[in-house]
Amino acid sequence: MSFLDNSGDIILDAVLTDTGRFRLAKGDGSFRIVKFALGDDEINYKLFDKNNTNGSAYYDLQILQTPVLEAFTNNASTMKSKLVSIPRTNLLYLPTLKINDVMSNSKLHSSNTFVVAVDQRSESTTAGTGLLGTDRATSEFDGVLLGANPGIGPQIAIDHGLDTTEISPSRGLDPDLVESVFIVEMDNRLGTLLDGIGPTVFTPAFIDDDNIATYYITMGGNNFGVTQIPVTANPQTSSDPNQVIRGPRGNRLNLRIRSSLELQSSTFLFTQIGSTLGGGTTLNGISNVKVIDSIIKVTGATTGASIDIPVRYAKVP
DSSP: OOEEOOSSSOOOOOOOOHHHHHHHHTOSSOOOOOOOOOBOTTOOGGGOOTTOTTOGGGTTHHHHTOOEEOOOSOGGGSOSSBOOOOOOSOOSSOOEEEEOOSSTTSOOOTTSSEEEEOSHHHHOOSTTTSSSOSOTTTOOOTTEEESSSTTSSOOEEEEEEOOOSSSOGGGOOOGGGOOOEEEEEEETTTEEEEESSSOOBOOOSEEOTTOEEEEEEESBTTBOSEEEOOOOSSTTTOOOTTOOOOSOEEEEEEEEEEEOHHHHHOSHHHHHHOEEOOTTOOBTTBSSOEEEEEEEEEEETTTOOEEEEEEEEEEOO
16 A cells, blocks of 8 residues: 655546455446545645635645545545535535434443443343343443344434534424435444334345445335434424434434344454453443444435444453
8 A cells, every 4th residue: 555646647546446346257247337436535624725825826735735545445444534515505514413322212331332232141130240230121221232132222323414503403404405315334243233113124235345234224114214303392492302413403313233143152253353351441340341342334325424333342251
């Protein structure tokens, strides 16, 4: 891997990802490039110098001359910041995605992650044995998702809208800014997705060569993965303690996670890509818990707003 010198002529360096090469290698004529994405991972927009004494041609010169990474085939290592095209020119605020950690059943764990108890023992409600510690019907620990029994318990809720107090929620989100389809990417070795209400088990659209599963979760039908965010009766004069989007609101993505059979039945992946909490560190009062820290990425298909959700898979010894 290296950088391309961007100080002179513009260089176009394009390659297929590993998945693209795999599909091309089939040789059956089915390979077609129907869409592409642009990104600006390497660009630091703080380099824009509107006070440059040499004139406007020099305002963005440093940005234009920033070296960029040469193209490489691992799709999991690039394009973290994708560019989006919004034709409207009258937008003062762009939609955003936020974790709703104020509802009683979607709070983050005290470690600022969502903890997935991967098996029955890790879920146990017996004090000192499992991560829940007490009767889960009355006092669940915030942010502990039931990986072996994902049809019940806490969920992950992601809200979409304009996070500003300058526009009242009562106005509603403009239809062309509403997200009805969410793209979710996660490590398929660690688990699969369910909606937070049904629960409906989602099927990945595809799984790439890095074991990253991509889901397209759409509003409608029997799918409760995407629901409309409720608006308070009088949002201009009262606040709703269950809301994290301060302005016009769109839809909410509701998710639960089922831990993979490998995590439930063995410690292999915890040994290979995880760690064991030590040095006096405990998880819900339990020592020597095996953990794997991961990220679930959610992107809105319409506006391109994205968020990384921290997830910790935990197995009690």
